[in-house]
Amino acid sequence: MVEAIRDAHIVAMERDEKVVVFGQDVGYFGGVFRCTHGLQQRFGKHRCFDSPINESAIVGAAIGMGAYGLRPCVEIQFADYVYPAYDQIVSEAARLRHRSAGDFTAPITIRMPTGGGIFGGQTHSQSPEAIFTHVAGLKTVIPSNPYDAKGLLIASIEDDDPVIFLEPKRLYNGPFDGHHERPIVPWSAHPLGEVPDGHYTVALGTARIHRAGNDLTVLTYGTLVHVAQAAAEETGIDAEIIDLRSLVPLDLATIVESVRKTGRCIVAHEATLTSGFGAELSALVQEHALWSLEAPVVRVTGWDTPYPHAHEWNYFPGPARLGAAMRATLDAR
C-alpha cells in the first residue's frame, strides 16, 4: 500500500504542478513509512520538502497555500500527532469556504497513518476519525487496500475541499486480518494489491462491497475490513462486508440496501466505542432500515481506554471478537 500511496502522489504531481507535498521527514528521506520516497528527487525540493516539527504550522501553511491556489498534500507523521493542528483543521480549513462564501477555499489533503497493531503504545496507535467526521466541512477517507488507496488519494488531492486521509498503518505491508500470530501476507498475494498504472480515481462517498453475503451486514473500514473477512470465514457466516472507504461523504444507499437485505447489522471499528463513528452508523441504520432489522445493531470496537502497549491484542477488536458478535447477532431474535 506504501507504493500505491507513493504512486498516487506521483500521478497527482505530474498532472498538476500546483500539487505540493511537505511534512516531517517527507523530503530527502521520503517519510518514516516511505510513502513519499523519491518524490523530492523526482519533482525537486520545491515540490516535496521537509518541514519543521509543528503540525499546526504544517496544516496552517497548507491552508495558506490553498488560499493562494496551490493544492497541498501534507503528511502528519502519525495520526496521534495531529492534535496540535486541530484548531487549524476545525476552525479554519473546515470552515473557510463557508465563512468566506466561497471567496477562499482550502483544497488540501492531510494524510496520516492511523490505527494500531505495531506495538506503538498510546501515541502511535490511535484512530481519531470521529473527531474529524464530527466537524462540518471536512471529508474523511480511509482506504483498506492499495487499489483504493491510490484512487482515493488522487481523488482527495483533486477534491476542492479539505480531506483527512487516514492510512491504516498495519495495512501498509499487507492485508492484515487480526491474526498477529501468523506471518505477514504481502499485498502481492492479494487481488486488491494490484494497482493500475497512471491516473484513476475512486470517488469519495462510494462504499465497496468487500464480500457479498446474506446473513448479516458488517459496516466497517480500514484494517477491520480484513478482520471481518477472517471472522466470516472462520465462523462460516455469510456476512456482507461493506468497506465504507469514505466516512464523510458516506454512501448511505449501499448501507441501507444491504441492511434491508440481511436484516442484521454489525458496526466495527478500531477506535474507542463512545461517540465513535459506529454510533453514527448505528443511528443511520436505525433511521433508514429499522423495519428491516431482526436484531439490534451491534458495535464491535476498541475499548474506551487509551491504546495499550503490551496488551494491544487484548484491545484490538480481532476476528475472535468480531466472530462472536456475528454469531450472537445471528442468534438474536
Added chain:
Amino acid sequence: MSDHIPEAGGEPLRLRIPEPVARPGDPPAFRDLHIDRAGEVRRPPIDVAAADIIDLGADMIRVLDVRGEAVGPWAGTLGADELRAGLRDMLTVRAFDARMLRAHRQGNTSFYMQSLGEEAVSCAHRRALDPRDMCFPTYRQQGLLITAGYPLVDMVNQIYSNSHDPLRGRQLPVMYSSQAAGFFSISGNLGTQFIQAVGWAMASALSSDTRIASAWIGDGATAESDFHSAMVFASTYHAPVILNIVNNQWAISTFQGFARGDSATFASRGHGFGIAALRVDGNDYLAVHAVSSWAAQRARANHGPTLIEWVTYRVGAHSTSDDPTAYRPQDEPSTWPLGDPIERLKNHLIRIGEWSDERHQQCADAVDAVVRAAAEEAERHGTLRSEHSAPSSMFDDVFASMPDHLRRQREQAGY
C-alpha cells in the same frame, strides 16, 4: 494564482529550502558549528539581566580543553569523587543502552531509544539539581533517571512490559515515569512537557516552595508551538524553571536547520523573551554541571528562568526503527568536533591524577555487571514475548474510579 506574470523588472520570488552541509556520500562537515576555546567565555553573576549576556547565547561555554585540563571561570564546581561518580553515571547509561539494544534484537522488547554520545547532558544536569526538583524529560534523558538512582531493574521491567512493569504494560518502552525520582511521565507527543514544566515551576512559586523545574526538549521539537508557549509563560511570570534544549543536530532525518538552527543559535531564542540564554558544549561534563548549577541557583534565588542550548550529537540511530545511513554520511558521528563525553571526562580525571585506564576498565566492567544483573532480574519477571501484567489492568486508571461503562466493557472483554 501561480500563473501570475511578474511585472516588468519584478523578480520572481524564491523560497529557501534548507539543506544540511553533508548527505550520504558527501564528506561529513561541521563547518557551520561555532566553537569557542575552553575557558574563554565569561561567567556572569547569577542575578545578571538577560539583556546583559546576549553574547552568551552565541558563544559556547566549555571547561575541558584539548589536553583534558579544566580551565576558565566555569571550572571548579566538582571534586574528584563527584567527577568519578559522574563518569560512572555516564558509563551506566551507555552500558544500559547497549544492553537494551541487544534485548530489542532478541525480541524482549518492541522498541528502544539510546542516548549514545549525549550522556553528559542529562547525567551532569541531574547532579546539579536538588533531588526534590522535577524534570520534564523527553525520551532521550534516561541519564536523569539513572543519575537520580532510580532502580535499573524497574527501567528494564518497563522496557520489557513484564509483570513488574511499574506502568503496567501501558506505555511504549522508555516512556518512564517516576515522581519519586523527579522524573515526569514521558509523553510520545513532542514538546507538550515543556510548558507543563513551566506550570509546575509556577505552582512551586505560588506555593512558596523552594523546588524548581527542569524542562527538556530536542532541537527539532523546538518548532512545536508548546516550546513558544513555555517561553512566554516562563518569561511573563519569571517562573523558577530551567529550559533545556538538547541540540543533537538531528530530528530523525531532519537536520537542525529545519528548526532554524542554521540561521541563529537555539539559545538566542531566549532573547526575544528576555530570558537569560546560554549555549554550552554538551559533551563537556564539567561545563554541563557548572552551567546547570548556575541556572539552578538563579532560579532558586528568584532571578527567573534560564534557557540553555546543549550542543551535542546523536551518535546512534533515532530509535530502533531508524537507519541514519539513509540521510547522513556514515562517518559523520566520528567527525563530530566535540568528541565523546565519557572519553573527555576520563581523560580529565587521568590528567589530574585521579584515574587510570585500569580503574576505568574496572569501573566499566563493574557497571556492565550491574546492568546485566538488572536485565537478568527483569527477565525473570517476563518480557514482551512472555507473560506480562494482567490485561484487565488496561481498564484501571482511565479515571480515579471506574465508571459503569468501563466496568461493562471490562466484563465484556472477559476480565
